[in-house]
Amino acid sequence: MDLREFVVSRAEAGERLDAYLARVSGLSRARIQRLIADGHVLVGDRPQKSHHRVGAGERVQLRIPQATPLDLTPEAIPLDILHEDEDLLVVNKPAGMVVHPGAGRITGTLVHALLAHCRSLPGIGGVERPGIVHRLDRETSGVLVVAKTEAAHQSLSRQFKGRLVKKRYLALVHGEVRQESGRIEAAIGRREHDRKRMGVRREGGREARTAFRVVRRLRGMTVLEVDLETGRTHQIRVHLAHIRHPVVGDQVYGGRRERRRAASGLLPADRQMLHAWRLGFHHPRTGAWLEIVAPIPEDLLRLSGPLP
Numbered sequence: 001m002d003l004r005e006f007v008v009s010r011a012e013a014g015e016r017l018d019a020y021l022a023r024v025s026g027l028s029r030a031r032i033q034r035l036i037a038d039g040h041v042l043v044g045d046r047p048q049k050s051h052h053r054v055g056a057g058e059r060v061q062l063r064i065p066q067a068t069p070l071d072l073t074p075e076a077i078p079l080d081i082l083h084e085d086e087d088l089l090v091v092n093k094p095a096g097m098v099v100h101p102g103a104g105r106i107t108g109t110l111v112h113a114l115l116a117h118c119r120s121l122p123g124i125g126g127v128e129r130p131g132i133v134h135r136l137d138r139e140t141s142g143v144l145v146v147a148k149t150e151a152a153h154q155s156l157s158r159q160f161k162g163r164l165v166k167k168r169y170l171a172l173v174h175g176e177v178r179q180e181s182g183r184i185e186a187a188i189g190r191r192e193h194d195r196k197r198m199g200v201r202r203e204g205g206r207e208a209r210t211a212f213r214v215v216r217r218l219r220g221m222t223v224l225e226v227d228l229e230t231g232r233t234h235q236i237r238v239h240l241a242h243i244r245h246p247v248v249g250d251q252v253y254g255g256r257r258e259r260r261r262a263a264s265g266l267l268p269a270d271r272q273m274l275h276a277w278r279l280g281f282h283h284p285r286t287g288a289w290l291e292i293v294a295p296i297p298e299d300l301l302r303l304s305g306p307l308p
Helices: 016-025 029-037 110-117 152-163 235-242 255-261 298-302
Strands: 002-006 040-045 059-064 081-084 088-093 141-147 167-176 181-185 188-191 194-200 209-218 221-229 274-282 289-293
Touching: 016 029, 016 059, 029 040, 029 059, 029 194, 081 289, 088 110, 141 152, 141 289, 152 181, 152 274, 167 194, 167 235, 181 235, 188 235, 194 235, 209 235, 209 298, 221 235, 221 289
Parallel strands: 141 274
Antiparallel strands: 002 059, 040 059, 081 088, 088 141, 167 221, 167 274, 181 209, 188 194, 209 221, 274 289
């Protein structure tokens, strides 16, 4: 257990607790918020919420639990490689595969497969998530880029952070979307009473923008082409649920009806119908623009019919 203590100065008084701790500790704000939610932060010997405003002279105690060592033994798991060169690797992640090990999955992840494929990967961008620049949800299929060198990792990370990467998805949603195209602008943040779930938040959320275009209307469903203009956790799923067109098969944001369908075996799909279709970025070494396309998976095509 790493124990740190800080005393709030007059100049710092009035800051949100999560923002204050992120600045003075050097940890990310998202990680600080998780530590606060898990009870590892005390202000004057009492737990507080992330939005608590710190006062001058307050003593803030931050406890960082020791991480459980992860087993990162390479595993010979087949990879669907879309592009590879000396700097990077682009794969078509199948639905059901977790990107990196964590509390819920410690073996059989994409990272384990990557370590077997590329022996130079360990340590690139961090020990626990070697080569990983961005993530896809477990049940989301599609294109994902991995850095094979530290320079490539830094370049790609800057592009993602600077919103220079083109991210286009295909989503099969409930209901017949009437407008041909649209744009959703709604801030997203963690839910107060369920920190694992995200939601649209008027206060305390982070800016989020999603554009969409109708590809095909089906009976009771619509295929959408979706562009991510920002990259918040679960953004597409949260935004589409917000406009009452949740992703088919999404048992987290699809509401009670989707969970009842799942319990009764009535879901048209056994996973959320979301596919990372295209990913465009500048090559970290040459600067050339690359746009990689992941083939549309069979389970989506069975429900949607042929797509462009």
